[in-house]
Amino acid sequence: MEQSQNLSVQKPKAQNPRLRMLKTMLERLLQNKLAVFGGVVTFLLIFTAIFAPWLAPHDPTEQNYSAVLQAPSIEYWFGTDNLGRDIFSRVIYGAQVSLQAGLISVGIALIIGVPVGLISGYYRGFIDEYIIMRMTDAMLSIPALVLALALAAVLGAGLTNAMIAIGLVLTPNFVRLIRGEVLAHREKEYVEAGKASGISDFSIILKHILPNTIAPIMVQATLAIAAAIIVEASLSYLGLGTQPPNPSWGSMLATGQGYLDSAPWIALFPGALIFITVISINLFGDGIRDMLDPKMK
Amino acid sequence: MDDQMYSKKLLTTLLLTLLMVLAACGGNDQNDEAAGGEEEPEDLTNNDAEDTLVVGLDDDPPLLDPHLSTAQVESQIFKAVYETLINVDENLDPIPGLAKDWDVSEDGLTYTFYLQEGVTFHDGADFNAEAVKYNFERILDEDLGSPNASDLRLIEEMSVEDEYTFVVELEEPFAPFLSGLSHRAGQMVSPEAAEDESIDLSNEPVGTGPFQFVDRTAQSHLEFERHDDYWGDQPDYQYLEYHAFSNEDTRITNLVSGDLDIVNRVAHKDLEQLEENPEINMSEEDGIGFQGLMLNTDREPFDNQKVRQAMNYAVDREAITEVVFHNGAEPAVSPFAPSSWANNPDLEVPDREVEKAQELLEESGVEDLSFTLTVSPSPAEQQLSEMLKSMLDEVGFNVEIEQVEFGAILDRMYEGDFDIARLGWSGRVDPDGNAYSWFHTDETYNFTGSSNEQLDELLIDARTTVDQSERQEMYHEAAEILWDEAPYIFLYHENDYKPMKDNVQGFNHVPDGLIRPADLTLE
Amino acid sequence: MLSFLLRRAGLMIVILFFVSIIVFSLVNVLPGDPALMILGQEATDESLEALREDMGLNDPLVMQYFAWVGDLLQGDFGQSFRDNTEVSSLLAEKIPITLQLTVMSFAIAVLIAIPAGVISATRKGTLWDSSATLFALSGVSLPPFWLGILLIFIFAVTLGWFPPSGYVPITESVAQSLWYMLLPAVALGVRLSAELTRMLRSSLLEVLGSDYIRTGYAKGLLERAVVYGHALRNSILPVITVSALQFAAFLGGTVITEEIFNIPGLGQLLVTSIQTRDFPVLQGAVMFMALAVILINFLTDVLYSILDPRIKLTGGSQ
C-alpha cells in the first residue's frame, strides 16, 4: 500500500524530467537522418503490409496463363511470374509475410528469452552457470541458419513452424543479453534496498530489474527482426518457409532464380524489397540505439 | 578421433591463412588472386577433353549396386558399367544383350538363355551361366533385401545347362519377365567382386560393360575408363564421366557453356532456349512413365468416388502441359503413354469441365473439401502445385500445398499419412511395370488404398498372359476402370529430352530415357 | 597460459556436450524411420525390424545417445543412409570445398575491409569516408542469397564473365577453381566485409586518437607507417574478436551461398541431408560446424594473446 502511495505521489514530479529526456531522445533520433529514413521506410512497409488488399492492383495468387513471364508494364508494374501472377501485388503481400515473420519470431524469442534471462541472471547458481549459459553457448555455436533449418525440418515446412524455429534460434541472444543486464543491475543499491525491505524476488525482478533492461532489449529486438526476416527468406528460399502459393519474398526469389536469363524481374524485385526492408530496420535500430545511449556506438 | 584431428588441422590452416592475409595486407598491396583466371568456364575434368565424354545427371546416384538400386538416376550409370541379359531397342522390343539369344517355351514357363561367349568382368572374372545363376541368387537372397527381387520372384528353378546356356523355370507364366531382365534384375555383377568383402559394390561397381569404374567423388562425380577387354565394339573415346547437378540451371549452363556433352534431364522452361541454340542438339522421345496425383482413398473426402471423379474434370491438363512443361508433355488419362501398345485410344483427354466437376461434388454430398497437397519442393513441382490449387479451389476444393522432400513423401506414403501426394512413375518397358504394382490391391506402390476386384483380376491376367493382343485388351479395360475409379488423377506423360552438344553423335533415343554411352561418338 | 588453455578446453568440452545433446535430440524427433530410409521402398517388415534392432533404434534414447557419442569420440560419425558412405569421409570430402569458399570470402572481406576501414578512418569526413560508411551500412543488410542472385544476374547472365554456378576442384585447375568460386566468395564475403569495415573504422579511429600514435609521428614516422605499423595492429584486435563471433553466422552463410551457386560443399551436404532425412550426415555436418565455431573462437583467444602481449592467458571465463 505504502509503496503505491509513494509512487502516485512521485509520478507527477518524475514526469517532467522524463518528458524532457524523451524529448531530447526524440531530437537525437530526428537528427540522425539515416535513422529517420529507416524509420520512415519501415513505417511505409508496415503500412503497405497492413493495407496490402487495398494497395495491390491484382490478386496475388490469381493466375493468368495468357500473361506468363511478362516484362514490367503498365498493367503489371513489376512484371508477371511463371504462372502469370502480378509480381507487384505479390511483393506487397510478401511484405506481410516478412514483417509478420520478423515480429512474431522475435516475439517468441522474447517470451522465452526474457524470463529465462531474468531468472538465470537473478538467481545465478549452478543451473545458470552450467546449464543455461552453456546451452546458449551451444546453440550459438551452431550457425543460426543451420539450426533454424534443422528445427524447421523437424517441425515441418510452413510459415508458422518457420517462425517458431527462428524464434527458438534467436532466443539465446536474448537470454545472454538480459542475463548480462540483470547481473549489472542486481548488485545495485536499489535492488539491495528492495531485498532488505523484504520485497519479493518476483517484484524486484519485475519492477526494478526489468525496466532497466528494456532499452537494450528494444535495440536488440529491432535488429533481431531484421535478422529474422533474412532467415525466414532463406528458409522460404530453401522451401521450408512459407508454402506456395502464398507470396513470400524468399520463395519468389527461389522461383526467379530459374528465370534470371529470361525473366529477371521475378527475382530482382522481391530481392530488392528484402534488402530495403532489412537496411531500413537496421538503420532504424541503430538510430534507436544511439538515441537511448549515444555512447553505446 | 581422426576426423577431429583432421578438422583441427583444417582450422589451423584457416587461421594461419587468415593471419597471412592480415600480415600481407599490413605490409603491402595484395594481388587479386583471381586475376589469372579469365578463361571460359570449361574443363570440369582433368582428362583429355578430346577423349572424354561427360554426362550431366540430375542427381547423384546413391547406390551403384544394381541389385539394391531403386533410384532412376542410377540406371544411367549402369548403362556404362553393367550389361543386362536382354536389351531393348528404340521400340522397346527386346534385343540381345549378354544373352545373344533365348527361347521361351510354349507355356511361357521355361526360358533358355544362350549367353555371349568371351565376356569378362572388369576384374577379370569370366561371364558364364554360373555367373548368371550367382546373380539371380544374389537378387533373390533375402539377406541382401533386393528391392528388385519381385522381377525374379516367380522363378521356381534355375539350372546351368552348360557354360553358356542357362535355363529358368517359372512357377507360372510371367509376361514382363524378359523386360525385367532388361532392367536392374538382368544386370550382371561380378560374382568375385560381390563375394569380396573388401569391395563395396554400392560404391565401386564391377560389371562387364564397355566402361570400367575408376573413381567416385561422393555426391559430385564418377569417373570411368574404356574397358579394354570389352567383348563388343570398343567405345569411341577413352574416358567417361558422370557429373551430378541437382540444380537444373547449373546443369544446363554446364552443357551450354561448360564441358558437359550430354544431359539426362532438362527443365522444361529451358526447352525453347535450348532448341534455339545452334550448338545444342535436342533429342526428343515420348516417355514411358506417367505423372499425376495419388489420392488417399482411405481418407475423407477421397473415400468418395464422386469427389475423385470431380478432380478428373477439375484439372486443366492442357494448361499444365503448356504452362509448366512448355508443351514438352502429353496430357494423361491412364498409366500408359500414348506411344505404348497398351494405351487405350478410346480414352480421350477431357476438357476441363468446371460445371461437371461441381455437379459431381454436389452429388457426392461431401461438405468438407479441404485437403493438403503434398509435393516435393522443386521449381516445376511448385509451379504445378500452384496451378492445381488454383484449378481445384475454383470448383470448390480447398487446397493447402505442403512442400516435402521426396524421401519424406515416400515416408508418408508408407504410413498412409497424406491426403494427396504428387507422385509419379518413370515407367517400365512392359506395361505391367506401370500398372500392377501401382494399382493392384495392396501392391507396393498402391498407396491410394484403393481396391477393385475386377481391376486386380485384369492386372494379374495381363501379366500371366503371353499373347500381346490379349494383354492389350486387358490393359484397355484396366485403364477404363482406373479412370472411373479415379484413385489416381493422371495428369501428364512427360516427354524425354536429351540435349547434347552438336559434336556428340550416334545417340539412340530409347524411350526408357537411358543414355547408352557406348553408342555415342565424339566428332 | 597452460591453465588458461585447460580452462578453455574444459569449457569447450562442456559446450560440445550440449551441442551433441541438441543435435541428437533434433534428429531423434525428426520424422522418418531410418530403417525404412536405408532399406528403401520394398523392405519387408521383418527386415525393417531386424535393422531397427541392429541399429539400436529400439533401445532407450539415453542408450542411443551414449552409443552415438561413443562412436563420435572414436571418430565414427556413422554411415550415410543414402549411399552407405562413411559420414567422416563425406565430411572430409566436403570440408575442403567449404574451406576454400570460407577462406576466399574471408580474404575478400579482409581485402575490402582493411583499405575501406583505413581510408574511412584516416580520411574521416571525406567522400571516401562516406562511401565506405555507405558500403558498411548496406553491406550488413545484404542477405548473401540476394547478393548472390544479383551477382549471377549481373556478372554471369548479363555480362557473361563468370559461370553462374558450379564448382571446379582446386586440384584440377587452380585458376578455374578460383574463378568459379569468386562470385560466391564475394556474395558471402561482402556482409562480413561490411561488418569488418564498420568495426575497423571505429576501432581505428579510437586508436588513431591514442597517445602512442602521436609518439609514432613524433619519432618521425610517416602516416603510412604509423597507420599500418602501429594503428592497424592495435585496432585489429577488437575486429578479430568480432569476426570470430561472426564466424557462426558466416558459416551459416556458406549454406545458402553453396545452395545458390551449387557448390558441393558442407552447406549443400547439410541441406541435402535435411531434405533426404539422411540423419547421420546431418548430425555429422552440424557437429562439425559447431566444432569449427567453437575451435575458431578458442583459437581467436589464443591468437589474441599472441597479438596483444598485455593479455596473459591466466584465467577468467568469457
Added chain:
Amino acid sequence: MKNTSEEYQLQVRGLEVGFNNKKNFTQILNGVSFNVQKGETLCIVGESGCGKSLTSLSIMGLLPESGGIRSGEIRFEGQDLTNQSMKEMSKIRGNEISMIFQEPMTSLNPVHTVGKQIAEAVRIHRNVTKKEAYERVVEMFELVGIPSPRERVHNYPHEMSGGMRQRVMIAMALACNPKLLIADEPTTALDVTIQAQILDLLNELKADLDMSIVMITHDLGVVSEMGDQVLVMYAGEVIEYTDSRSLFDNPKHPYTQGLIESIPKLQGKTEELPVIKGSVPNPDEMPSGCRFSTRCAFAKQECFVQSPEEVGTEDHPVRCWMYSGEWQKMTPFEGGESNDNSSSEAVDRQPIRD
C-alpha cells in the same frame, strides 16, 4: 631582439593557431613568440587550456587534423617549419626535434616491445641495420639509467613501471641526438620521487648531449629546477617572458604571482590553482579585454574592455595594464564577478613594482 636568428635553435614569431569547426575558425594561440638558444632550457608554464601543448604540437607539426597554423613562423635553425611538407617534417621529427609526452603509460604502443619501438625511430633516421639499431637502444637505455638494458629492450611497455617507461620515452626521444627536445609535462603522471629523478636525468642529458629543451609544465617547481628561460602563457597568449631567476624574484603579472604563490600547495597531478579562483575561459567565451581580467584581483574597468599590449623591458616583457603608463588613470572596478570570488587575501596583496 639582439640575437640573429642563426644563434637561436628555435625561434617562434607571432604564432596563431586554432581549430576549424564546422564553419568558423576558433583561434587558440594568439601571437605567441619566443626564442630558444642553443643549449638552453625554455619552460612554458601555465594551467591546462593555456595553449602550452598546442604550442609544442605546432612546433612538431603534430596538430590534430582540424587544427591549423593561421599565421606566424616557427624557425628551427633558421628554417621555417610551418611550410614544410609532411615528408620533410617527418625527417626532422625524432631526429632534430624530439618530443616526450605527459603520459608514459599510453604513449608507448602496447603491442610492440620497447626496444622495437626505439629501434624503429633509429632506423627511420639513421641508415643502420636492425642489429645496430638495437645496440643503439641498449646504449640509450644505459644512458637514461635503465638497469639491465639488454633484457629490458625485449620488454613490453606494460611490463615496466611508469618511471621506467618515461625513461624509455626519453631514450626514444634522444636516440637520434636531437638538437631540440620538447618535453610536455614529462613528470606530471609520475610519483614525486620519480619526478625528481627524471628531471635530474633530463638536466644531465642536456649537458651531455648539448641540446636545447622546451619544457612544458604547469608546475613552477619544475621550472625552478630546469628553466633557463620561462614563458608564462595564459589563454593562448604569452603574458610574461623572462629568465627563471627574474621570474621567481620578481614576478610581474598577477597570474604569475598567483602561480608562484601556489607552489607549496601544488603537488602532483592537480592543475587546479588554489590561489587564483576560477579557470581559463573557453576560447569562444574569451573576454574582449585582458584575457585574465575575469580572474584578476586587480582588474580595473578598462581591463575588461581593452587588451593590454606587451610592456616591460626587453628581457622581461609582460602583458598587463599595470605596467603601462595608463594604469594610474584607469577606473577601479567596483563590484562584479571577479572581485566576488577573489579572497580577501588576494585583495590585500599589492602588485610588486620595479
